[in-house]
Amino acid sequence: MHDFRINTMVDNTRTQITAKSIQAFFYHVARWILGMVFIYASYDKIIHPGAFAVMVHNYQLLPGELVNLTALVLPWLELMMGICLITGWLMPGTIIVSNLLLFTFTLVLFYNIHRGLDISCGCFSTSPGETPVNMFTIARDGGFLLLSFYLFWFEFVSHESSTDKTESPRMRI
Amino acid sequence: MENLNKAKNKNAICLQICILFSVALMVGISTNTLRSAPLALVQDWSIDAQLTTEDGHTLALGLDQAIVFYENNSALFIDARDVLKFHEGHIKGALNLPWHNVQEQFMAVAPLIDSDALLITYCDGNTCTLSHDLAFFLKEMGFNVKVMSGGWEAWLNAKMPVESTKGSDENA
Numbered sequence: 001m002h003d004f005r006i007n008t009m010v011d012n013t014r015t016q017i018t019a020k021s022i023q024a025f026f027y028h029v030a031r032w033i034l035g036m037v038f039i040y041a042s043y044d045k046i047i048h049p050g051a052f053a054v055m056v057h058n059y060q061l062l063p064g065e066l067v068n069l070t071a072l073v074l075p076w077l078e079l080m081m082g083i084c085l086i087t088g089w090l091m092p093g094t095i096i097v098s099n100l101l102l103f104t105f106t107l108v109l110f111y112n113i114h115r116g117l118d119i120s121c122g123c124f125s126t127s128p129g130e131t132p133v134n135m136f137t138i139a140r141d142g143g144f145l146l147l148s149f150y151l152f153w154f155e156f157v158s159h160e161s162s163t164d165k166t167e168s169p170r171m172r173i
Numbered sequence: 174m175e176n177l178n179k180a181k182n183k184n185a186i187c188l189q190i191c192i193l194f195s196v197a198l199m200v201g202i203s204t205n206t207l208r209s210a211p212l213a214l215v216q217d218w219s220i221d222a223q224l225t226t227e228d229g230h231t232l233a234l235g236l237d238q239a240i241v242f243y244e245n246n247s248a249l250f251i252d253a254r255d256v257l258k259f260h261e262g263h264i265k266g267a268l269n270l271p272w273h274n275v276q277e278q279f280m281a282v283a284p285l286i287d288s289d290a291l292l293i294t295y296c297d298g299n300t301c302t303l304s305h306d307l308a309f310f311l312k313e314m315g316f317n318v319k320v321m322s323g324g325w326e327a328w329l330n331a332k333m334p335v336e337s338t339k340g341s342d343e344n345a
Contacts, residue, residue, distance in 0.1 A: 046204075049205065049208075049212045050210075050212055053212060053216070057218050057302075058302050060300055064215075064216065064217065064218035064219070065215050067216065067218055068212050068213060068214055068215065068216050069214055069215075071212065072201040072202060072205050072212060072214075073194075073197050073198050073201040073202070074197075075201070076196075076197040076198075076200045076201040076204075077193060077194065077197035077201075079197075080193055080196055080197050081193065084193070090189040090192060090193065092185070092186045092189060093185075093186050093187075093188070093189025093190040093192070093193060094189065094193065096186065096190060097190055097193055097194075115300070116297065117297075117300055117301070119302070119303075120273070132255070132273055
């Protein structure tokens with residue numbers, strides 16, 4: 001009886017460790033994918049800020065005074081976030097900004113389709129001939145948002161509910 | 174940096190967010206000043222400013238003027254919207270040159286355009302800028318181009334002649 005209890009406890013512990021290892025594995029995969037996506041997205045916009053400013057303006061959501069500033073700063077923010085996600089620097093803050101940005105992007109794309117604005121996404125390219133915003137664009141951004149949500153859940157919710165609060169789950173892989 | 178990475182309290186997270194935005198702001202603005210042609214931090218994005226060429230001429234054309242050109246048959250209207258929207262309805266006699274496929278479509282449409290004719294581009298309405306981009310593209314190609322203010326929406330409201338792919342005249 002005594003041995004049975006010990007075995008059960010050991011099995012439960014093993015199952016928990018395995019589950020957490022899998023979660024941690026997906027956490028790393030998600031942040032690397034998202035990091036590369038952000039770096040790739042920033043590249044063309046950093047090189048062509050003027051063309052990106054036109055795209056920001058085409059969304060017709062920002063006042064004219066903020067269009068150029070956004071076009072100059074946003075790509076560098078994306079690059080910073082990409083580097084942080086891949087290296088693991090400033091992680092809680094980066095995950096929050098990533099969620100906010102991707103949620104805003106998805107909402108803006110959806111809003112523009114809803115109001116029938118026929119514009120290029122400007123998500124990865126500043127080329128004027130880029131495919132206009134459509135449901136695929138929203139689905140793609142929604143996918144990135146899900147990855148970002150997972151990072152948020154793992155960083156804040158999963159870690160907080162963990163029995164061992166002294167060790168970061170990120171370090172367990 | 175390592176301490177920040179592990180911090181989970183609100184202040185540390187706020188600090189991280191501030192660092193991200195501050196670095197992006199500083200690098201974005203400082204690299205812009207190093208460019209050979211830096212982007213102005215504040216720019217006039219009004220329609221008039223956008224449609225004014227480097228030599229000071231405006232490409233903007235009011236709806237009333239566009240109607241006069243249409244009635245005198247002295248201009249060719251070019252629809253910058255996508256093919257589906259064009260098929261649903263367009264200005265009677267207009268050609269379709271979707272901005273999103275302009276490189277591919279231009280060679281097919283170019284033979285139909287009289288090089289001396291006045292071209293008037295349009296798209297959905299005041300919120301649409303495809304006609305602006307198309308106008309500058311056509312101007313680069315050497316055409317005489319104007320952009321109709323208000324676009325398709327204003328044309329419909331003025332109850333001017335339109336047609337669909339079937340060729341049926343709806344408002345004539």
